[in-house]
Amino acid sequence: MSAPVHPRSAPTAPGRAIGADLPRVDARAKVTGTATYAFEYPVPHPAYLHPVQATIARGRLTRIDTTAAEALDGVRAVLWHGNAPRLRATDNAELAVLQSDQVFYRGQVVAAVIADTPEAARQAARLVRLDYDQQPHDVDLSPHRGDLYAPKDDHDQGDLEAAMAGAEHALDATYTTPMLHATPIEPHTTTAVWDDSGLTLYESTQGAHFARQELAPLLDLDPQRIQIIAPYVGGGFGSKGPLHAPTVLTVLAARAMFGRPVKLALTRRHMFDQVGYRSPTIQRIRLAANAQGRLSGIGMDATVQTARLAEFIEEATGPTESMYAAPHRHIALRAAELDAAVPGWIRGPGQCPGMFGPEVAMDELAQACGLDPIDLRLRNDPDHDPATGKPFSSRNLAACLREGARRFGWHDRDPAPGTRLVQGWYVGTGVAASRYPVVPPAGPSEATVRHLHDGHYEVHIGAADIGTGAWTVLTQIAADALGAGVQDVQVRIGDTALPEASVAGGSTGTMSWGSTIVAAARAFRDRHGTAPAPGAEASAPLPDNPATEQFAMAAFGAQFAEVHIHADTGEIRVPRLLGAFAAGRIINPRTARSQLIGGMTMGLSMALHEQSIMDPRFGHVVNCDLAEYHIATNADVADIQAHWIDEEDPHVNPLGAKGIGEIGIVGTAAAVANAAHHATGVRVRDLPLTLDHFLG
Amino acid sequence: MHADITLAVDGEEHALRVDTRTTLLDALREHLGATAPKKGCDHGQCGACTVLLDGRRALACLILAVAGDSCQVTTAAGLADGDTLHPLQQAFIDHDGFQCGYCTPGQLCSAAGMLQEAAQGWPSAATTDLTAPPVLDDTEIRERMSGNLCRCGAYPGIVAAISTAAPHTGVPEGSR
Ligand code: FES
Ligand code: FES
Numbered sequence: 109m110s111a112p113v114h115p116r117s118a119p120t121a122p123g124r125a126i127g128a129d130l131p132r133v134d135a136r137a138k139v140t141g142t143a144t145y146a147f148e149y150p151v152p153h154p155a156y157l158h159p160v161q162a163t164i165a166r167g168r169l170t171r172i173d174t175t176a177a178e179a180l181d182g183v184r185a186v187l188w189h190g191n192a193p194r195l196r197a198t199d200n201a202e203l204a205v206l207q208s209d210q211v212f213y214r215g216q217v218v219a220a221v222i223a224d225t226p227e228a229a230r231q232a233a234r235l236v237r238l239d240y241d242q243q244p245h246d247v248d249l250s251p252h253r254g255d256l257y258a259p260k261d262d263h264d265q266g267d268l269e270a271a272m273a274g275a276e277h278a279l280d281a282t283y284t285t286p287m288l289h290a291t292p293i294e295p296h297t298t299t300a301v302w303d304d305s306g307l308t309l310y311e312s313t314q315g316a317h318f319a320r321q322e323l324a325p326l327l328d329l330d331p332q333r334i335q336i337i338a339p340y341v342g343g344g345f346g347s348k349g350p351l352h353a354p355t356v357l358t359v360l361a362a363r364a365m366f367g368r369p370v371k372l373a374l375t376r377r378h379m380f381d382q383v384g385y386r387s388p389t390i391q392r393i394r395l396a397a398n399a400q401g402r403l404s405g406i407g408m409d410a411t412v413q414t415a416r417l418a419e420f421i422e423e424a425t426g427p428t429e430s431m432y433a434a435p436h437r438h439i440a441l442r443a444a445e446l447d448a449a450v451p452g453w454i455r456g457p458g459q460c461p462g463m464f465g466p467e468v469a470m471d472e473l474a475q476a477c478g479l480d481p482i483d484l485r486l487r488n489d490p491d492h493d494p495a496t497g498k499p500f501s502s503r504n505l506a507a508c509l510r511e512g513a514r515r516f517g518w519h520d521r522d523p524a525p526g527t528r529l530v531q532g533w534y535v536g537t538g539v540a541a542s543r544y545p546v547v548p549p550a551g552p553s554e555a556t557v558r559h560l561h562d563g564h565y566e567v568h569i570g571a572a573d574i575g576t577g578a579w580t581v582l583t584q585i586a587a588d589a590l591g592a593g594v595q596d597v598q599v600r601i602g603d604t605a606l607p608e609a610s611v612a613g614g615s616t617g618t619m620s621w622g623s624t625i626v627a628a629a630r631a632f633r634d635r636h637g638t639a640p641a642p643g644a645e646a647s648a649p650l651p652d653n654p655a656t657e658q659f660a661m662a663a664f665g666a667q668f669a670e671v672h673i674h675a676d677t678g679e680i681r682v683p684r685l686l687g688a689f690a691a692g693r694i695i696n697p698r699t700a701r702s703q704l705i706g707g708m709t710m711g712l713s714m715a716l717h718e719q720s721i722m723d724p725r726f727g728h729v730v731n732c733d734l735a736e737y738h739i740a741t742n743a744d745v746a747d748i749q750a751h752w753i754d755e756e757d758p759h760v761n762p763l764g765a766k767g768i769g770e771i772g773i774v775g776t777a778a779a780v781a782n783a784a785h786h787a788t789g790v791r792v793r794d795l796p797l798t799l800d801h802f803l804g
Numbered sequence: 805m806h807a808d809i810t811l812a813v814d815g816e817e818h819a820l821r822v823d824t825r826t827t828l829l830d831a832l833r834e835h836l837g838a839t840a841p842k843k844g845c846d847h848g849q850c851g852a853c854t855v856l857l858d859g860r861r862a863l864a865c866l867i868l869a870v871a872g873d874s875c876q877v878t879t880a881a882g883l884a885d886g887d888t889l890h891p892l893q894q895a896f897i898d899h900d901g902f903q904c905g906y907c908t909p910g911q912l913c914s915a916a917g918m919l920q921e922a923a924q925g926w927p928s929a930a931t932t933d934l935t936a937p938p939v940l941d942d943t944e945i946r947e948r949m950s951g952n953l954c955r956c957g958a959y960p961g962i963v964a965a966i967s968t969a970a971p972h973t974g975v976p977e978g979s980r
Contacts, residue, residue: 131897138905139893139912141840141880148839226834227825293844293852293955294906342842342906343955376845575904575956702900702958709957734849734953741950743930745959746942 165245165727182228212417215381266436271405275396283465286719294342300362306333315611339602346453380732384452391465423458467778493660504690512688526789536787540778542665577699589629615767678799704750707772713740814882831869851952861917880909895969903956
């Protein structure tokens, strides 16, 4: 096993670890640069891999000429569909890399060079000649396409048309969010070694076991012969959740180079067509309300894109199903299958884009009703989940709105838009609600507790820390579960040699791994009592939680933004962002604050900058690097605060904790857009809020 | 084509033969096994590869290794004094100035270089009075650190860490 051991934590008293403001246990390794990420494992004499990508969006390869590439010094092999090792048939065609002559999108990997040096691999990749039988492609997303399909059932209740016709206030508007990329700073990387002992991967992944589970059947290999090691991951944000083609490609190359390690780090440009993206969304929102702002009708028709190669659906209608109640509702999701790369998970899939339109629409409705936008939300805060009719295990949206308003200084806000000009800048404030559901973990988990000696314990679980603080919070949870101090507990994660853990996705990590550790600690005490022998150990799986059947469960929040927009240039700045969240018990305030602020920062980035621009003529993202796909920099973020209310939820899990990794990005962009409207009177319904919206 | 060069990395001399196309970043990472400088973009767009080159911050992905011949390279690993962390490193821990940690070594080298630049009176786009020594308030720090992207959004922690650690870094007082 190669999971690293960190220096012992600063001590806590037994039973006092949860809630303690502890520094990260992996902090020293990270600030000294000694934490090893997937590309940095010292493997002997590695070969380097460089992909060759299709330059058409649809068609068939008729010829691949590798002569010039193979003739280059240092080139070991050029793999393509004619000579690549075969994979087992899979439902997920995205993973069937180099298995056929078909081109499904521009940028698809169609060949790859293996060479002794990265320089030779890259040079040779450019020498591979591709001939095609090219067919016309289609990458245009529109709600008016004739071939849209319904990936899930519509939600229809009452008669929305009639509600709209009879409403005192009726709003019917369309909102859009662009294609977005996760853009972790560590690109997706794989170091693969295939030798007599099996396959070893050093992998940049949110779930080592999850990746192994997808990989083993593809390779027709006993999972026990595959070890995936990922103790440190340089950010994931969803894109490193599921397995993607480049990992499979590296494994194929490692098989071809049997015995010799092969390394692949995607270039930043590859990151825009190999590892998923957030589908653009087009959201037609309808709201019907009476004079008091009581909703009688809610409509959401969302259109998203998926790919001809494989299906992935951005469930942008999800939040509307559970957010506000009305007797008349129509919620429908439609998808277009395009000749584009396969979309995928990005932080808050469905939830994040799916709250933009509705939460801006609520702001518009508040204005139409002459109501404060907080008041409008409070009037429509349901006491049962509108989607399922179940009671909430806890729903503290109202408390978040009130607490956030108090901290932000909302009470004396002048509601009139476009009236505050301060030294050349229009000033405005806005609010939006956040919500992130408690979703079931994607896969089982198990943990093992072992007593080393004299009250020192090791806890093993194959969890992932992609920056979330899992190393630290799992240590805290284990310490309390064992009645020990954190200094007496070493947690080992990030390796398939450890007991299986679910993927770090859907904000489920702390909840599911933590609950599993609590169960293992109980099993340990049941079996070994309070004076265990050295070497005593016990394991337990994640227990079922019957309460998930009885209750609707979600974290809630309220986000507040202050926006300044320059009267002459349209430049937009966000000097203040404040979020108030209700997310159950907070395990570690330091790492939790960073998670929430990190999500809000990504939401700010989405509001101000981010958009992947597709060139319909060629079918690829043109701004495919960090110079042109802008993400928030240090100078974009000024006063940003995350607060939480005390929330006790006895039903959600034994820890009383809800996920906090994603809720921070939900609602932020709507709060910024609403503040921009308050500042200028200009209602922007299409992200991002670039300055052209505010000029002329 | 290959060339023989020497690099002093964190005080240790190395002689190596590199492809003349090899970047300083790849020489450090792939030839010398240095793990502190990170590769985020290889195009000078993210700052993850920031090192101190003869004391000044530089993007190792934009420099060919041959151009770095005979240079002194300090990585984040070399900022620490043995087991004693550099004040910036300790402050990053105290203020949670990172999450995934991948941009962190670059942020730290960038911060160390930035404090020197400010001490030498270099202005930034946020400097309002170009005739006086720059005062490193939060706005100045944010501006001067904006070449180092952090997708985890640890910026507030980074700014707090730098402003807290600055008086303890040995950079001359008069400049702050
Ligand atoms: S790797 Fe050098 S700036 Fe991004
Ligand atoms: S800590 Fe993850 S990118 Fe900065």
